[in-house]
Amino acid sequence: MSDTPDTRLWAEFAAICDCGGRQSGTASERAAVALLDRLGRAATGVAPQVLETAYDGWRAIEASVTDAAGQVLPATALLRSAPTPDDGLALELIDLGRGTAADFAAQAGAIAGRAVMVRHELMFCADTVHRRLKYGWALAHGAAAFIIVGPDEGSSVAGSSGRGGEAGIPAIGIAPETARQLLAGQAGPVPIRLTLLTEEAPALAPNLIFDMPGGTAESPGDRKEWVVLSAHLDGHALGESAIDNASGCAVALAVARALAPGMAERRRGLRLAFFNVEEWALTGSADYVARLSPQDRAAIALNVNLDSVAGGSRLTALTSGFAGIEPMLQGCADRVGLPLGLHRPLQRNSDHANFAEAGIPAFRLVAGFGEPEARTRHLLTRFDTRQIVAPQALEEARALAQAICETALDAPPEDAANWRA
Ligand SMILES: [Zn+2]
Structure with missing residues (x-):
């Protein structure tokens, strides 16, 4: 050999x-x-x-999230994400922690119409809960937007949204420090504005x-x-x-x-x-x-x-x-x-x-x-x-x-x- x-x-x-x-x-x-x-x-x-x-x-033209104080923070559009209206989407954000099935179930009554925040997980572990599952649970519970927090300080996180042929909801990745600033020490609900402009052909x-x-x-x-x-x-x-x-x-x-x-x-x-x-x-x-x-x-x-x-x-x-x-x-x-x-x-x-x-x-x-x-x-x-x-x-x-x-x-x-x- x-x-x-x-x-x-x-x-x-x-x-x-x-x-x-x-x-x-x-x-x-x-x-x-x-x-x-x-x-x-x-x-x-x-x-x-x-x-x-x-x-x-599909491509993203602009992605950002604005905190309660009006500061515009960087975000990454997840692949194939649905867009927001051109002037953004005013929402309340709730933090679901890791975003397991149990996390979604525990807050089931509070998700509809709101943005949910979950955590990105190491992809190569046997017990990883994949982003696409979390996105699917967000959809199933009537969430209006999906935010996933990356693993590294100083970086947003990318990935596919998991959106298939359906209309879907806006989905972004953000950095851990951005998550902290949005939540301002609360689990929510906190007001945010999400702006995500895309093109599809x-x-x-x-x-x-x-x-x-x-x-x-x-x-x-x-x-x-x-x-x-x-x-x-x-x-x-x-x-x-x-x-x-x-x-x-x-x-x-x-x-x-x-x-x-x-x-x-x-x-x-x-x-x-x-x-x-x-x-x-x-x-x-x-x-x-x-x-x-x-x-x-x-x-x-x-x-x-x-x-x-x-x-x-x-x-x-x-x-x-x-x-x-x-x-x-x-x-x-x-x-x-x-x-x-x-x-x-x-x-x-x-x-x-x-x-x-x-x-x-x-x-x-x-x-x-x-x-x-x-x-x-x-x-x-x-x-x-x-x-x-x-x-x-x-x-x-x-x-x-x-x-x-x-x-x-x-x-x-x-x-x-x-x-x-
Ligand atoms: Zn790969």
Whole structure:
């Protein structure tokens, strides 16, 4: 097994960060698509298939919140949030603390018509209550607006609002100090004014798919099979979306570069996929999987999804209920000498979920899972920049992801059949 460090890994990671936060529909995202098109061609030696995904294009024009004393404070519009009227929305705010189901139930009679405030939680813990659930409870209780407080002093917090096809309610992220100023020492209700102006228009987001066919003369039946190595290229407007997910994109490039020269000797092909609009309810990969024929789906032996692969003390594989892939993953980690956590219940927190739900063995490799103090706690804030990523962490993720891809590319059919168990 090759384990030569990749000398271009950090420079390519930094170049992706240089594009900015890469929110879909912005110049930053377009720059990243152009960069990954170029770097992907160089790494794989092939031109990408460009798969345009239709999505609900949206952008925020202005977002702010005004406290009881009339001071205007900064806010971040959550993706796809509904707008307020142009002159804002005067509301009473109540603080629901963390914003669990129990917190909503305890204040059920006080929520209708008011703005609710909840707390952002570390995303990679088994007991995390996701923002989208909290937003859904706010809607169900008749709240008029949704405010989520970020984890870091000095930064607002981004994320998707969770709004689907319905009208929805205005939804913003704010910094902890902004929350304190709005509440002024009370749990509420306190008067505020929310201003959130947005634009919506149907849009297209390109996904980039690079196919490197494999297939040896000894295994002609396997040469139509694929290992899909994926990473989402889009992010949020705050910071550089460095951990989430410049890290995964850069590592995927490095793995493809290392494996490209020997593909003719592999049983299966390697498909490098950069998915777009992941932060918009996994839309890009959902579109990709939906367009696959039953034969195409059956031909994907494994999806290796790299999302936020730096910033923790170890990597964890979220194995999406596919217990059969765990021994293979553990064996790879042992061979490269890295610890690997395994977490089996399906987590719908990245693109692997769309593969798994279509019956394709799939896992997400993620750093910082179950580690409240890990640097992954800064995701979705302005602190998710290259400064919190160690070059060594990228190199370790590269070594493990490469070992997994090598094993998956060459595994005999009877082994690959076990992955579907
Ligand atoms: Zn991500």
